[in-house]
Amino acid sequence: MNIVLGVSGGIAAYKAPELVRRLQDLGAAVRVILTPNAARFVSPLSLAAVSHHGVITDQWGDPAKGGVDHIEMARWAELLLIAPATANVIAKLAVGIADDALTTYSVAHRTAIMVAPAMNWSMLQHATVVQNLATLRSRGVEIIDPESGYLAEGEEGEGRLAAIPAIVERVKMHRGTRDLEGKRVLVTAGPTREAIDPVRYLSNRSSGRMGYAIADAARRRGATVTLVSGPTSLEVPPGVDITRIDTAKEMLEAVMAKAASHQIVIKAAAVADFAPETVADRKIKKPADRGTIELSLRKNPDILASLATVHPRPFIVAFAAETDSVEKNAREKLERKGADLIVANDVSDTTIGFDSDENEVLILGRDGSSVRVERSPKLVIANRILDAVVARLG
Numbered sequence: 001m002n003i004v005l006g007v008s009g010g011i012a013a014y015k016a017p018e019l020v021r022r023l024q025d026l027g028a029a030v031r032v033i034l035t036p037n038a039a040r041f042v043s044p045l046s047l048a049a050v051s052h053h054g055v056i057t058d059q060w061g062d063p064a065k066g067g068v069d070h071i072e073m074a075r076w077a078e079l080l081l082i083a084p085a086t087a088n089v090i091a092k093l094a095v096g097i098a099d100d101a102l103t104t105y106s107v108a109h110r111t112a113i114m115v116a117p118a119m120n121w122s123m124l125q126h127a128t129v130v131q132n133l134a135t136l137r138s139r140g141v142e143i144i145d146p147e148s149g150y151l152a153e154g155e156e157g158e159g160r161l162a163a164i165p166a167i168v169e170r171v172k173m174h175r176g177t178r179d180l181e182g183k184r185v186l187v188t189a190g191p192t193r194e195a196i197d198p199v200r201y202l203s204n205r206s207s208g209r210m211g212y213a214i215a216d217a218a219r220r221r222g223a224t225v226t227l228v229s230g231p232t233s234l235e236v237p238p239g240v241d242i243t244r245i246d247t248a249k250e251m252l253e254a255v256m257a258k259a260a261s262h263q264i265v266i267k268a269a270a271v272a273d274f275a276p277e278t279v280a281d282r283k284i285k286k287p288a289d290r291g292t293i294e295l296s297l298r299k300n301p302d303i304l305a306s307l308a309t310v311h312p313r314p315f316i317v318a319f320a321a322e323t324d325s326v327e328k329n330a331r332e333k334l335e336r337k338g339a340d341l342i343v344a345n346d347v348s349d350t351t352i353g354f355d356s357d358e359n360e361v362l363i364l365g366r367d368g369s370s371v372r373v374e375r376s377p378k379l380v381i382a383n384r385i386l387d388a389v390v391a392r393l394g
């Protein structure tokens with residue numbers, strides 16, 4: 001695969017040589033174009049050395065060769081990946097400004113484009129950036145969303161360039177397999193919310209990221225995807241049909257109404273095990289005479305257990321969030337829940353899993369198989385789970 005890597009002038013440009021190497025690991029040939037500002041953060045010489053090609057920094061081509069570099073390159077390229085993409089480059093791409101080597105090349109480029117933005121969180125939320133990204137999306141450009149975390153300015157927020165393995169995974173998927181073509185996949189995601197009174201509820205720390213990543217990956221692999229989601233702040237992956245629910249009971253109803261028309265059901269949701277026995281119709285007041293109040297909880301329906309009665313029975317993937325004896329407890333859960341696969345993760349490690357972009361999981365099969373996926377972005381985990389499903393569906 002021939003990739004043109006465009007690097008623009010953000011601090012994350014220093015990651016470009018590593019990105020070139022990891023793309024080469026996929027068997028890709030990579031040629032690099034730098035904006036003048038990118039060359040302040042990363043040396044053209046380093047990129048020439050790792051890519052084994054001259055690096056273009058000037059839009060006027062090479063007089064000695066006589067050719068116009070960007071036209072020749074556009075004939076060669078199968079993918080243009082811009083990482084990191086600054087607010088400036090994103091704006092120029094949206095309106096077609098061609099005033100440096102990268103933006104001129106982008107107008108000449110005729111095949112797929114992927115853009116990985118990186119900037120401060122406040123810039124990412126600016127109306128022009130939001131609008132320009134939407135314009136690019138509507139034109140078929142794939143946006144590789146930035147991560148949350150520490151930013152160069154010492155602040156924390158969304159805007160950090162997506163992790164290199166996540167970018168590489170997206171490139172791999174672009175080239176990739178349509179092995180779920182013709183399949184219908186139902187994914188549940190996020191927490192459920194169980195009302196106590198009109199203003200309070202019981203819930204959990206699930207962000208929904210794992211389920212949304214699975215929905216996104218399954219759709220990119222050709223599946224028709226239905227997502228049943230509890231409350232999250234995530235964007236629905238393009239092309240995915242969404243049903244929003246609040247409570248476990250609503251999730252049960254949505255899943256049971258849809259399961260028989262899906263061949264694969266993946267239960268990534270963190271369903272609340274208990275709900276208040278009664279929901280007060282008025283806000284519960286603090287008792288004046290006591291420091292405690294009692295809340296009586298009733299067990300919620302087990303959605304996975306109900307799935308066992310669906311006909312025709314779909315292929316079922318369960319999740320297990322454990323803090324102790326992860327593999328042993330997950331294996332027991334796999335049997336008890338009658339699932340085909342279970343994805344176990346250790347929720348005692350607070351740096352991964354809940355509310356994080358990364359996770360580390362064990363994928364356990366009914367057949368006794370066990371695959372460990374080391375700490376990786378959730379999109380990578382999603383694809384390894386789908387690989388395990390595809391291998392079993394034959």
Ligand code: CTP
Binds near residue numbers: 269271322
């Ligand atoms: N699950 C479900 N319905 C519930 C509770 C959980 O379908 N009422 C599903 C989850 O979506 C997940 C799997 O069951 O795929 C395991 O969830 P987990 O909370 O780890 O298991 P529990 O059965 O609740 O077991 P425990 O809390 O005792 O560990």
